[in-house]
Amino acid sequence: MINIITLGCSKNTVDSEFVAGKxxxxxxxxxxxxxxxxxxxxxxxxxxxIGDAKEESINVILEQCExxxxxxxxxxLVVCGCLVERYKKELKREMPEVDLxxxxxxxxxxVTAIKRRVxxxxxxxxxxxxxxxxxxxxxxxxxxxxxISEGCDRHCSYCAIPLIRGRHISRPIExxxxxxxxxxxxxxxxxxxxxxxxxxxxxxLYKRRALGELLERLANESGAEWIRLHYTxxxxxxxxxxxxxxxxxxxxxxxxxxxxxxxxxxxxxxQRGIDKEGTLQLLQQFRKKLxxxxxxxxxxxxxxxxxxKEFQELKEFVAQARFDRMGVFAYSPxxxxxAEPLGDPVPDEVKQARIDELMALQESISMxxxxxxxxxxxxxxxxxxxxxxxxxxxxxxxxxxxxxxxIPVADGNLRIGQFYTATxxxxxxxxxxxxIQS
Numbered sequence: 001m002i003n004i005i006t007l008g009c010s011k012n013t014v015d016s017e018f019v020a021g022k023x024x025x026x027x028x029x030x031x032x033x034x035x036x037x038x039x040x041x042x043x044x045x046x047x048x049x050i051g052d053a054k055e056e057s058i059n060v061i062l063e064q065c066e067x068x069x070x071x072x073x074x075x076x077l078v079v080c081g082c083l084v085e086r087y088k089k090e091l092k093r094e095m096p097e098v099d100l101x102x103x104x105x106x107x108x109x110x111v112t113a114i115k116r117r118v119x120x121x122x123x124x125x126x127x128x129x130x131x132x133x134x135x136x137x138x139x140x141x142x143x144x145x146x147x148i149s150e151g152c153d154r155h156c157s158y159c160a161i162p163l164i165r166g167r168h169i170s171r172p173i174e175x176x177x178x179x180x181x182x183x184x185x186x187x188x189x190x191x192x193x194x195x196x197x198x199x200x201x202x203x204x205l206y207k208r209r210a211l212g213e214l215l216e217r218l219a220n221e222s223g224a225e226w227i228r229l230h231y232t233x234x235x236x237x238x239x240x241x242x243x244x245x246x247x248x249x250x251x252x253x254x255x256x257x258x259x260x261x262x263x264x265x266x267x268x269x270x271q272r273g274i275d276k277e278g279t280l281q282l283l284q285q286f287r288k289k290l291x292x293x294x295x296x297x298x299x300x301x302x303x304x305x306x307x308x309k310e311f312q313e314l315k316e317f318v319a320q321a322r323f324d325r326m327g328v329f330a331y332s333p334x335x336x337x338x339a340e341p342l343g344d345p346v347p348d349e350v351k352q353a354r355i356d357e358l359m360a361l362q363e364s365i366s367m368x369x370x371x372x373x374x375x376x377x378x379x380x381x382x383x384x385x386x387x388x389x390x391x392x393x394x395x396x397x398x399x400x401x402x403x404x405x406x407i408p409v410a411d412g413n414l415r416i417g418q419f420y421t422a423t424x425x426x427x428x429x430x431x432x433x434x435x436i437q438s
Contacts, residue, residue, distance in 0.1 A: 001028070001029045001030075001031065001038065001039040001040055001041070002020075002023055002028050002029070002030050002031070002039055002040070002041040002042075002043065002114070003030075003031040003032075003033060003036045003039040003041070003042050003043070004016050004019065004020055004030065004031070004032050004043045004045065004138075005032075005033075005034050005042065005043070005044045005045065005060060005064075006032065006045045006138070007044070007045060007046055007047045007053070007056060007057050007060060007081075008045075008046070008047025008049060008053055008057075008081070008082065009047065009049070010145045010192070010194050010230070011145075011147055011194055011195070011196070012045050012047060012081060012082070013138060013139070013145060014135075014145050014146075014147040014194070015045060015081070015104075015107065016032070016043075016045045016138065017135045017136055017137055017138055018107070018134065018135050019043065019045075019107055019110070019111060020032070020135070020136035020138070021134040021135040021136045022111045022134055023111060023114060023115070023118075024136050025134060026115050026118060027118075028118060030136055032138040034060070037067055039075070040074075040075060040076065041075070041076040041078065041114060041117070041118075042064055042075060042076070042077050042078065043078045043079075043080065043110075043114075044057070044060055044061055044064060044077075044078070044079045044080070044081075045080055045081040046060075046061070046079060046080065046081040046082055046083035046084060047081065047082050047083060048081070048082035048083035048084075048085065048086045048087070048160070048164060049082065049160065049161065050329070050332040050334070051332040052332070054083060057081075057083045058083075061079055061091075061095060061098065062095070064077055065077070065095055065097040065098065068097050069097060076099050076100070076114070076117055077097060077098050077099050077100075078098070078099060078100045078101075078102070078110065078114065079091070079095075079098050079100070079101055079102075080101070080102040080103070080104075080106070080107075080110055081102075081103075081104060082104060082164045082165075084101050084102060084103050084104075085103035085104045085105075085164045085165075086160070086163070086164055086335075088101050088103065100113060100114075104164060104165055105166070135179075137183070137186070137188070139399070140383060140384070140399075140416070140417065141186070141187045141188070141417060142187060142188060142189045142190065142381065142383075142416070142417030142418075143188060143189065143190035143191075143192060143226075143381075143399060144183045144188045144190075144191060144192070145191075145192045145194050146176065146179065146180055146183070146191050146192065146193050146194065146218075147171075147194050147195060148170065148171055148176055148193060148194070148195045148198060148201050148214065149168055149169055149170040149171060149195040149196070149197075149198075149200070149201055150165060150166075150168070150169045150171075150195075150196070151165040151166040151167045151168045151169050151196060152165060152167075152168055152196035152197055152200075153167055153168040153197075153200060153203075153204075154196075154197060154200075154233065154273075155271050155338065156260075156270055156271055156272060157269060157270050157271045157337060157338035157339035157342075158270060158300065158303065158331065158332075158333075158334065158337055158339045159334070159337060160334040160335070160336070160337055161196055163336055163337070165196060167204075168196070168197070168200055168203070168204055169204060170200075170201050170202050170203070170204050170205040170206075170210075172205065173210065173213065173214050173217055176214060176218070177217050177218065177221050177222065180218055180221075180222035180224065181221065181222055181223065183222075183224075184222055184223040184224050185223075187417070188224065189224065189225045189226060189381060189417060189419070190224065190225065190226040190227075190228060190381060191218065191222060191224045191226070191227050191228070192228045192230055192398065192399075193214075193215070193218070193227065193228065193229050193230060194230045194231055195231055196231065197231060197232070197233045198211055198229060198230065198231050198232050198233075199211055199232045199233045199236070199237055199238055199241070200233065201214060202214070209236070209238040211238050211241045212238055212240035212241040212243070212244045215227065215229070215241055215244050215245065215248075215251060216244050216248075219244070219248035219250055219251055220248075224250060225250055225419065226250060226251075226252050226381065226395060227248075227250055227251045227252065228251075228252045228254050228395075228398060229241075229245070229251070229252070229254065229255060229256065230256040230398065231256060231258070232255060232256060232257045233257070233258075234257055234259060234272070234274050234278070234279060234282055235272065235273035235274045235278075236273075237257075237282055239285065239289075242285070242286065242289045242290060243289070245290060245293075246289060246290055252395040252396070253290055253292050253293040253294060253395060253396065254293065254294045254296070254395060254396055254397075254398065255286060255290070255293055255294070255295050255296070256296045256297075256398070257295065257296070257297055258297060258298040258299075259279060259297045259298075259299065260272060260298070260299060260300045261299060261300060261303065261306075261310075261314060262276050262279060262313060262314050262317040263276065263306070263310040263313050263314065264276045264277075265305065265310065266303055266305060266306055266310055267279075269303070269304070269305055269339070269342070270300075270303065270339075271338060283295070283321060294324040294325065294395075294396035294397070295321075295323050295324055295325070296323065296324060296325035296326065296327075296398070296401075296402070297323050297325075297326055297327075298326070298327040298328070298329060299314065299318075299326065299327070299328045299329070299358065300328075300329055300330075300331050301314070301328060301329075301330060301331065301346075301351055301354040301355055301358065302330050302331040302344075302346035302348075302350065302351035302354065303331045303339075303346075304331070304339065304342035304343060304344065304345055304346070305342070306331075306346060311354055314358070315357065315358060315361065318358055318361055318362060318365075319361060319365075322365050322369070323362070323365070324366075324369060324396060325366075325397075325401075325402050325403075326358075326359075326362045327401075328354075328355045328358045328359055328362075329355075330348070330351035330352065330355060331344070331346065331351065363429045363430075366403075366429045366430060367427075367428065367429045370403070370427035370428065370429065370430075370431075370432060371427050373424045373427055373432060374424050374425065374426060374427055375423070375424065376423070376424055377421055377422065377423050377424075377437060378394040378395075378405070378421070378422055378424065378434075379394065379395065379419055379420075379421060379422075380392040380393065380394055380405050380407070380419065380420050380421070380422045380434065381393055381417070381418075381419050382407075382414050382415065382416050382417065382418055382419075382420065383399060383404075383416065384416060385409065385414075385416065388408060388409050388410075389406040389407060389408060389409060390406075390407045390408075390409060390411075390414045390416075391404050391405070391406060391407075392404065392405045392407065392420070392422070393405060394432075403430050403431060403432060404430075404431055404432070405422060405424075405431075405432045405433075405434050406431055406432070406433050406434070407420075407422060407433075407434050407435065407436060408435070411435055411436045412436060414436070420436050420437075421436070421437040422434035422435065422436055422437060423435055423436075423437050
């Protein structure tokens with residue numbers, strides 16, 4: 001039995017799923033459960049993006065080291081992923097309980113080593129539930145992530161992803177369409193398109209931005225009822241992708257676009273390749289072409305050089321833009337990034353106060369937007385049952401990060417992974433209450 005603990009973003013989730021598929025094919029039972037302590041092999045896929053993520057990864061490794069020290073000496077403990085790619089030497093020195101360490105470019109090497117360990121310990125029957133897709137999905141069976149490329153060619157000053165993951169490498173369209181079809185055949189209703197930067201897709205492989213072409217093929221050929229786009233980038237945004245989203249009902253009216261800031265001076269220092277005017281023009285284009293779209297963004301506060309003036313400019317921007325969904329993060333200095341020499345001059349307490357201020361503003365905006373939905377009907381995908389409610393989402397909400405629709409169990413025996421038409425009866429900042437339309 002093998003337990004895979006995945007930390008960090010959805011890109012890591014997909015990496016873990018492909019590892020799981022290859023290991024399951026040699027007869028292993030795979031779990032994705034941080035609390036599962038009965039497995040012979042534990043794999044921790046780490047995150048090394050920002051300070052909090054690194055801290056969580058280290059804590060999870062230490063937890064598993066402690067379990068091993070308490071009487072599971074024979075357990076094989078494997079640590080892999082982004083944190084290892086950056087700090088393998090230091091980690092090996094500090095955590096001798098870990099048996100194997102692998103970076104983000106060593107998945108096949110890791111799988112081979114684990115298969116050898118399994119083969120030497122006990123004979124297993126070879127099996128592969130689906131030879132056309134060597135991937136074991138860890139999300140609920142009705143949605144899955146489709147990772148269209150690896151790495152990043154951007155040079156944002158604060159970001160270590162290019163150092164960790166390397167150059168941008170697009171996967172061929174035919175390969176992605178085939179994977180999407182297999183996922184749908186296996187019960188997936190919603191495909192969530194992800195990458196470090198989805199808008200860069202195709203530039204290396206086809207010498208052009210091919211995100212729009214990919215979305216068109218997925219919409220026409222995959223059979224997915226929902227296709228959702230994540231992790232877009234504002235600079236040189238491919239406008240044909242918006243036109244294609246508008247044409248296809250099965251592409252969700254949803255744009256995830258981390259803008260990070262609005263002050264031109266801060267954006268220039270961040271090396272984002274766009275200024276305030278360009279950002280405002282892009283949002284205007286979105287609203288014009290897709291007036292019904294949900295726009296999700298993330299922002300960074302406390303970046304070096306962000307004075308009270310730049311923060312107030314950012315706050316005014318949030319008030320005017322009225323994002324449907326928004327997250328805010330505190331700047332975290334990262335080794336060997338262009339921003340590292342700038343230091344970390346904004347105190348942590350100031351960063352937190354700015355986060356609180358922006359999120360309080362966003363909550364009031366979210367409340368107003370949600371209240372306006374009362375009495376309207378939406379197509380809802382049911383994710384789970386929780387207490388007295390079935391919990392679902394509209395096309396304007398991505399799993400785990402966005403608003404949810406709560407439908408009383410008393411309304412009927414709904415099926416998880418199925419779509420229903422629901423009427424919104426009430427709303428709060430981050431949840432909608434609804435009844436099923438009879």
